[in-house]
Amino acid sequence: MNARRPLAARGTWLAPILLIVCLAAVLPAVYLAGTVDPRGHLRNLPVGLVIEPQTGMTQVGAAESVATGIEDGAGVALAVTRMSHDDLATAIREDRVAGAVVIPADFDHSIASLLPGAVSTTVPTVTILTNAGDGGLSNGLLVATLTPVLHRAADALGDQLLDSDTATAPPAANVALLSQPFDIVSRPYEPLPDHAGMGTSAFYYSLILVLLGFIGASLVGPLVDSALGFIPSEIGPLVARRPYTAISRRSTFLGKTAILVTAAPLAAAAVQLVAALLGVTAADWITLWLYSTAVIAAIGTSALAVFAALGPGFGALVNTLFFVALAMVSSGGTVPLEATPAFFGWFSEISPFRHIIDGTRSLLYFDGDATAGLRSAWISVALGGALGFLLGLGVTTAYGRVHAFSRHPRDPVPDRITATGHRPLDHSDIKENR
Known part of the structure; x- marks a missing residue:
């Protein structure tokens, strides 16, 4: 038979190529537009x-x-x-x-x-x-x-x-x-403390927290899905296919969120420990730890909600643009917002990164003064995390009510022999590959 090989099928390669090319155009448009002419x-x-x-x-x-x-x-x-x-x-x-x-x-x-x-x-x-x-x-x-x-x-x-x-x-x-x-x-007016990176340590500290939330969500998602048998897990040449566990989208989202929130305080403590060993100082280490924990949990929960709504492919693209690419330029962390095009000033109002940096600056440079950005940062983190959680909960609940949106594996030709002469794979056939 002249069956087309799956890797050569247009549906396999066209969409990834188009997305990469679009991303290659969007990223320099974002980063360069906001940084090439600050004085202008x-x-x-x-x-x-x-x-x-x-x-x-x-x-x-x-x-x-x-x-x-x-x-x-x-x-x-x-x-x-x-x-x-x-x-x-x-x-x-x-x-x-x-x-x-x-x-x-x-x-x-x-x-x-x-x-x-x-x-x-x-x-x-x-x-x-x-x-x-x-x-x-x-x-x-x-x-x-x-x-x-x-x-x-x-x-x-x-x-x-x-x-x-x-x-x-x-x-x-x-x-x-x-x-x-x-x-x-x-x-x-007042010199910065030692090991402040000429005023850039707050930006990079905040970036670490955002990346921990964003990348943490990217790790938790597939690891939990593989543990539930929804997708195989691969470590180098080893492939494990666990028995499929029937569980709803909402329960899966809640489980992933619980795992990420549990990891957040541990990750925040690890960041602070490394920062302290490198000489970074803060007005209040306990407040910084609580704040860092909240940031990681809020960003991670919101990223998981986007994954739940759009899937791992488009979800990763949207998360990258919203939480990293657009957020970095509109954060004011390296280039002042007053020295960027007007669009980035507008986006900074809805971007969590800008407020996160303001809060970190307050804790690292301005003695934890609430009026120096820490109060608005707490509000932004709490509001963003709550909205992300509600989005994920609402989307997964709505998807679960539509049978066509089910995540459960379904045989394309049930109880019949396929065109290749093989019986369709049943759930009982899925075993761990040792």
Whole structure:
């Protein structure tokens, strides 16, 4: 007979090839679109502006002039907000700003010393303070964007001071001093603890938790199915086919979820142990352990629900895109959300990864402050885990009520001899291959 070989059949190879090609187009579109041009996409990066009360009883008004120049030169890239030192301390602690510009209290007095007739001269310094907890790329974007704004403000201030007295030409020395009337320095508002990876340890710690939930679900699913005899299990050349156990989709989902949730606290403890051995520090290790356990359980349960709804093939694709690919770019963990296309900012509102990173940052960098993202992270994890569980429970219950959706193996030609001359395989024929 001229039976087509199964591996050569179009239905065997066409769908996997098309899915891989589509994935090859989607992944670079996601990762590269969100990371190739952060400065070009930068919009409304939150920045504080602190003008210290001026001393020295001068009427120069240079500090206010520079502040106005910063606000006018920020454009759409920076969202500048005037605040006091106390307000800045709160904003940094709550991770609400990427950094700040500080104009010192002696700024006007020092600028006045650069004008003709001064006995001594002092060049003032304007400081860019960075929020080190936001990571190196965020800090670099802040400094790279603010520095030219400050240079333009300095040029405008110098021209203003030179033009203020047109009766006599100022000495060349004063012209040279006023060509760049203040220096610019940058430093962290508060340095990160040791072994913080320049602000990236929170991102990678969060990524580990998400991957444990996602990959854990990918492992639990087939292992449980093989234990129930629904699919064979393979370890290298060894193949085991266990007797089939008739069990509903809902009970299978609940069993898989129970296994993953049981493993979550153990996995969270293992992550913390390795992190501690590598020098990572946290404000509260017990809270971090509870939080990590909740993240692994919530992500794993949601991933199992997607597998239950779509199956292992399409389910793996959807889980990869939602929990890893799109989630990483829209997390703000490496590239600030303000420096990504608008779509990623929208997706970050529904992506659990963004909130997970906020919570981890709070525990690793901001003393576990609830207002620094930990409170919203707990809410997001609890809500996401509950929705995932309800989705899985609802889908498996609904599928179980439709006979055509049954997972139980059925003979294609019952009680008859197949075209190949063999009797169809009965459940009693399924034995463990030793």
